[in-house]
Amino acid sequence: YALDQGGDGKMKKKIKGILSGLLVITLLLVGCGNQEEMQTPEEYIDENLMEISLSDSWTEGTLGNIEDYQVFLSGEAHGIEEDYEAEKRLIEYLHTYEGVRYLICELSVSEGIILEKYIQTGEEELLTGFMDSIRGTQGCNQGHYQFLQWLCQYNLSLPEEERLHMFGLDVEFQQDMTIKALQMLDTKTKPENLPDGALKKAVQAVRDGSSQWYELLQTAAKEEPEETEAYYGENWKWAEQILKNQETTLRFVKEGGDAESQLRDDNMAENFWFVYDQFPEEKFFGQFGSYHTYLEYTASAYGVEQGHQPFGYLLDQEDPSLEGKVCSILLYHVSDTIEWGEVNRHIEGLKDIKLENRTMLLSLNEKGSPFVKEEIWQEEEQELPVCDYIQKIIFLPRMTKSPVYGE
Template structure:
């Protein structure tokens, strides 16, 4: 009798264990909603306190896993420079970043690097004149100089321009300023004079003609590389790097504006520039702040190309920036034009608004059980009011970027007078 009772109790206990286990499994395996995930994986960011990185702790588990960090923006928004500076300081302090990539040409990168290393304001002024710098951007670079000046020598950052976009005049004057520092060898005097003659041809030459003229000089330098190395000495590397990009820029200008090839060519050349930099510098971590399109990790984008590199495979982290009720200034044909930034799509607005009322919120969309690992829709974060049917994509939402930053009520940049 006692044995039967024990057996019954054991069976009941076993049934209870199995039932509880099954219930627990069902509860634990239940998909997490997008709203619940974003609420639990978001944090406000404090831009005012230089030493307050509490909101950035959401990133801490990803710092050791990645070697290249990107933040994105839509250009012309005043708060972008505050965000840029804050993220730079965080990645320098917490991830030991030393290489600072910028969406500017090697010429501008040279000026800015010289400025933050020396404090010579003339280098910053050269940059600001060339790029129609905003007040926010100008003040940001002054802050970066101060920040860099108090870092230990081994921790100091260097600025690296990897974009090809710049004016012919900027490229020309930069290269000329290097040539003018040295006595020109007779063997290449005619070639250098032909380069100097570009000054008078710039205004009246087509993009194709400029590409041919700069390409001819580039070939001359390649054919006489030993002479140029001896002639330019320590300046040869920067001269060669800038000349290559002058040529890339003239080629790029000759491609149909806003075509797929136009965008892809620029991305490929930025990636080529980074590969050259990466192979010539000691191993270290990189941080870059670029337009949103450049930092997406799928498609013909800079970050996507980097993420496919054998040495940097799955070592790229991207944070795209979204804006709500915000405004920008777009510089076009010599003047600033006010622009209302596109609103978030209706579904995303309804999802985000109840979660956090801060004006700067960081969201993580990767991680175990993230619902964004199953949503295959590249237009999920599209800044567009159109309610078009969204196509099923090859990649999940989280494959494009691991984080996004929501900015609310941002004002446009302030032009320099």
């Protein structure tokens, strides 16, 4: 009987082994059956390239796979009419279908404060004052002015609890706007009632528009920190952020003021985290100069130094809270031969794309996409998939320079 039991035991073990083996094979076969079939670039583009309108609102699903993202960045060429129209459609779409309510901008912290008040109130003098301040820059054009008017009208048409909010992240380019923002943050009516000291001097300097405002407010913050914070109340965090931003601005100017400097991207990222820490559960959208929106360093016509870390990279990879949650949308100007050659050099799969002079959108991160893992962004320094850099491309057949504001 004992021998029989042993035989039965061995037989049971054999059967168990066979069944286990069959189970493993079955699971492997099922797994293979569920594996996503990878398409060729030609097949994928043929299936996913779609025509879009810049004049009409987009329907749900137009941007494709975006559900896991918290920050959306679109990369523009400054001062181009079609880019302003694309920005309108993106804001509408992301607000309507993704609940994006926080706009981040390639403007100074101070300009953001002023324009935030404009889009909440519709006070036209705030907008015209801003446009007058930026005369001589790429942003001083009719398209920018009309875009901001549209943004204000769109915002005021929304229920108050659904309205958009606006934040500037860049250095303090326009000092008159810096002083204007600080004056707006000072809500007290009688600063002359302050006791003599550093704070009173600083407040008066800001109110007078004195060029010494920075040194005096910095001194007040150091020598009378409690009184200074109490004076500004809830607005102090913004006044303090302007102070920090001004310090970076002075460094930026001292280093030569290169538009594509690493200092600017670093500073925009720091200012973004200041905003993000106040609204960590919210979603954000911003349109910046194209290079700032890449999620990896790339050699480009912008002339950045090797290893330059764009703003998009700093958000996506420098902090785990946003890792993999930043979506980069490239506005790609087909008629710009330099840009066309530049992007085609990096994305080999686009070389045979047929656009037929239409505004088109290609979502690169859909099911079966070869751009997620297989198609490499052609770069000498590193080999990474295209979707490590950008996730969407909007092809713009025309590139219309917007006329100068007020002319």
